[in-house]
Amino acid sequence: MVEGRSPAASEREGWMEQTELDRLKARIEVERKNGLKDIKFFPADVSNATVESFAKDVNEMLNGKEVPITDLD
Amino acid sequence: MSGSTPLIEVLLHARSVIHEISAGSQSALSFPVKLQGQILPAFCKLMSKKTPPEYTIKLQKVDVQVRSLRGQLMRYENPHYALIRFSSDQSICWQRFVICKEMAHLVLDVEDSHLTKNVESHIQALISEIRTIELDGALESEYCAMVLALEILVPWKLRPQVHVMRAEGASDLQIAERCRTPEKFINLLLSEFYQKTSRRMNEVLDRDIE
Numbered sequence: 361m362v363e364g365r366s367p368a369a370s371e372r373e374g375w376m377e378q379t380e381l382d383r384l385k386a387r388i389e390v391e392r393k394n395g396l397k398d399i400k401f402f403p404a405d406v407s408n409a410t411v412e413s414f415a416k417d418v419n420e421m422l423n424g425k426e427v428p429i430t431d432l433d
Numbered sequence: 434m435s436g437s438t439p440l441i442e443v444l445l446h447a448r449s450v451i452h453e454i455s456a457g458s459q460s461a462l463s464f465p466v467k468l469q470g471q472i473l474p475a476f477c478k479l480m481s482k483k484t485p486p487e488y489t490i491k492l493q494k495v496d497v498q499v500r501s502l503r504g505q506l507m508r509y510e511n512p513h514y515a516l517i518r519f520s521s522d523q524s525i526c527w528q529r530f531v532i533c534k535e536m537a538h539l540v541l542d543v544e545d546s547h548l549t550k551n552v553e554s555h556i557q558a559l560i561s562e563i564r565t566i567e568l569d570g571a572l573e574s575e576y577c578a579m580v581l582a583l584e585i586l587v588p589w590k591l592r593p594q595v596h597v598m599r600a601e602g603a604s605d606l607q608i609a610e611r612c613r614t615p616e617k618f619i620n621l622l623l624s625e626f627y628q629k630t631s632r633r634m635n636e637v638l639d640r641d642i643e
Contacts, residue, residue: 399506399549400506401502417502425495432529433470
């Protein structure tokens with residue numbers, strides 16, 4: 361939400377900030393157009409997770425910096 | 434449950450992967466089973482038979498610290514390939530298990546009901562503590578994929594070595610280190626229930642081969 365703007369005001373104006381879940385859904389839509397057939401996750405600690413916090417973690421992984429793979433054998 | 438994969442089929446898939454490793458690898462099957470040198474090429478070969486000419490599996494290690502997620506699989510068609518991202522913020526044992534489990538989805542999830550259609554409900558099912566309710570067909574495949582990953586990283590063929598290690602006094606952690614598999618899954622492997630079930634089904638498959 362934009363600072364100083366109440367949720368009610370944002371709604372009245374027909375404008376709401378995009379949530380992490382919205383961002384993830386939008387990304388998946390784009391990927392589906394690129395041939396994405398399926399997406400799966402390996403959850404870690406989800407004891408306090410919500411759909412929104414999980415979506416945030418997924419987005420961070422999708423946009424995270426790739427590093428060299430070492431010693432998996 | 435609709436669309437579920439019987440355990441015996443999961444074990445058959447594990448044997449297919451191990452067979453490809455034994456047939457195609459330069460080095461013999463031993464602990465730790467090589468993830469990039471043996472398991473990854475075996476999955477690529479199996480998937481290439483299903484969707485010729487060549488199936489590729491790309492691995493991406495991501496520098497990210499997130500609490501709720503170890504890794505993810507994105508599976509594409511036309512062209513057919515898979516992209517597995519995994520967090521660098523976990524042990525090598527966990528990285529290997531996460532990759533192996535995500536690869537397991539490629540051979541297990543052949544039915545439409547296994548595919549994630551609605552990401553929101555799938556996440557809701559994953560984070561929910563309510564495991565007994567069928568919230569999402571894709572959730573069922575999560576458990577099968579974990580068993581398949583375990584049966585590949587600690588194959589039935591090498592299971593006697595695990596029992597020798599145990600008989601010689603090795604702890605679950607020491608066995609986990611030898612197999613480069615998370616201790617949590619060695620706990621499961623060595624549980625009475627898992628040992629009994631895995632032995633019974635694998636012995637049925639051994640008899641069928643003979």
